[in-house]
Amino acid sequence: MSGLTTMLLAAAVIGQAPSADAPASQPSKKDAYLAAKAEAGQGRPARARQRADRPVWAHNLRTHEIRALTGPAGADTAKERSEFFRCWFTLEGGPISAELVARVIAAAEHFEVREVRVISGFRHPKYNLSLRKKGREVAERSQHTEAKAIDFFLPGVDTRALYDWLLDTHDGGVGFYPVSEFVHVDLGRKRTWKGT
Structure with a gap:
């Protein structure tokens, strides 16, 4: 001083x-x-500080649950992550990693939004198999079945812009679904693909 x-x-x-x-x-x-x-x-100006202090919320579109991903009420334990990102079909959870959730939070913070809409986190292998039998776009050995993937979108953010940002910043898999308007991010090897 x-x-x-x-x-x-x-x-x-x-x-x-x-x-x-x-x-x-x-x-x-x-x-x-x-x-x-x-x-x-x-x-930092007071408004920027207030914006940074607000939590990032996740809305699981399958279970209709809403949970803070950051802040004091954030889903920061393995049990809380497993519960929130569980398979909606079997209601069984998987060990979603803090690293994967951090990637989703980083995307929200980069685009300055406070809500993440989750389509899929952990997917039970039996449910994954049933989706494959119905002809859905799911991999036989999906990262979702190992609790290593999240499908999500950010309300008000162009899906292509989100995809491009993830390609530049993420070292794992990144999928782009322009028709369904969501992205896939996983902890597998670095690769990319386009779905519908």
């Missing part, structure tokens, strides 16, 4: 005004306040 800032802060805490012998080029109260804030690491 600069000597002048320290003196002003000490005077405010003690309740004394600076001495009359202080230099005539004292900063204004506003300048002193802004300098103290910047030195304390809080130099």
Whole structure:
């Protein structure tokens, strides 16, 4: 801290005004306040700080549950992640990793949105097989069956822009479904594909 800032802060805490012998080029109260804030690491404008402090919420479209992914109420334990991203068909959970959820949160924060809509997380192998038999676009050895994938979209964000960002920043699999308007992100090897 600069000597002048320290003196002003000490005077405010003690309740004394600076001495009359202080230099005539004292900063204004506003300048002193802004300098103290910047030195304390809080130099961001109040609105940006408030926006960063708001949690990212996830809405599971299959189970109709809503849960904070960040903040004090965030799904930050393995049990909470397993429960929230569970297979909607069997209601069984899988060990969705914190790394995978962090990738989804990073996407929301990058695009400055506070809601993630989840289409699929863990998918039970029996349910995956039934989808394949119905001709759906699911891999035989889907990363979903290993709890290593999430299908999601961000309301108000162009799906192509989300896909492009994930391609640039994610080291695993990224799928693009332009007709259904969602992306797939997984922890498998780096690859990409386009579905419907």
